[in-house]
Amino acid sequence: MRPQSSKGTRDFDLIQVSRRNYVIELLRKAFQTFSFNPLETPSFENIETLMGKYGDEGDRLIFKILRSGDFMKSVSDKSNPKIKEIADKALRYDLTVPLARYVSQNSGKLSFPYKRYQIQPVWRADRPQKGRYREFLQCDADVVGSDSLWQEVEMIDLYSFAFQSLGISIEININNRKILAGIAEICGIENRLIEFTVVLDKIEKIGEEGVISELTEKGFSLKEITKLKPAFRSFENLNESIAFLKDWLNKSEQGCRGIEELEFVIKRVKDSGILKLNVSLARGLNYYTGCIFEVNALNVDIGSVGGGGRYDNLTAMFGLENISGVGISFGLDRIMLCLEDLNLLPDDIIQFCDVVIVRVDESSSDNGYKIAQELRAIGVSVDYYPDIVKIKKQFDYAEKRGASHVIIFESENDQDQIRVKNLMTGESYHMNRKELLIYFQELKN
């Protein structure tokens, strides 16, 4: 059996784990600063909880878990069984639907608005690609149970806070689903809103001509497309774009409401300079109903590093009506790529061991181990080399472990002459037990 990790999954070694933890801790801190509380939900849910929430495409990508026992017995058509006959659980596909389930299930004991953050892996049976895996960590913050636009304001402030702490310069594209609905209304295609937005969302990638040809392909008429054309325009200036939209959509009540919402938010966020109104921004998930955002890192070509928006009635499918929420997500894998590209990862975040204890023969084994115990008691990370092998090999080992010091017990060594070598400087000292403890104590501080 050849060792091989499963498609679209990764192992993380010491360095990668350290770096990821560094980022996760900063995100956690940002979430806590904005008073979100942690929530963790199980890796799998009942299959009905997840199926049908992400569209047909989503259903296909959900990892389903086979029923236990001899479930095939009760399958009617064995050559073509129904999913629910053979699978009753599924791995979570995102963190939003489990949140909706949790909030609905616990609505009695939660106080609203309920603010939670959640950092957990999710699974998608997608075909892997650059920065896209079948198992990846999502970092979400959501607030549910308030219609207030202040929530949007806070979410954007949270984005700037978090990315600032990571040292990443960003711009946030912002739009409002109501504006998109308004555009559809003005152009007389309100019944094809989702189709239209999915295509419009690609404009950055495929350009105006691409969008036009794809819309044509989908059966939009030339007249409709001509009417839609103002949506392809992009503006550098927020006020300019708002003025334009106000004029264009003044006949659409919904569109006007969308613009008002945007204005409210834009006026109040801390760094409105990073906001960019982008009418073509739609975001795939069609449960969004209000403001939507997408975060792009500047100075690096990595795509979006986060996104989110307002959704109404996400809990309705679980029987809890009239609950509105805003959620944002941080794409950890993309953020890691971005930090690597920009060289923003500090190198002192990797937790190597501090000291390796080596010895020449068994005569110093007990003394050596005692030192290990004493050093550990004062919080030093100690590796006690277990075997008596050539000193060269033990030194090589220590260096590979990233240890900053080696403590050497030579056969003639008595307790008062313990040799300590600093691998960073190459300096070597002799000291007794007490001095040694003090030396490392000071190093810790």
Added chain:
RNA sequence: GUGGUUGUAGCUCAGUUGGUUAGAGCGCCUGAUUGUGGUUCAGGAGGUCGUGGGUUCGAGACCCAUCUUCCACCCCA
């Protein structure tokens, strides 16, 4: 799900139109050298050439299937 791409020693890769015992660098092991690891030298181990079929006198090279990698779609994060 569609179309392409990749897979040779622990790592990075060579391997010429199918033809003898499949190579290099780094790493690893052993021994010397360097006054206790980091230098230098010498020697050595390690590959069913992703896996399974097939074509052929002969396959790492060709064909099919499968797994994996990366990429573009679809979709999305």
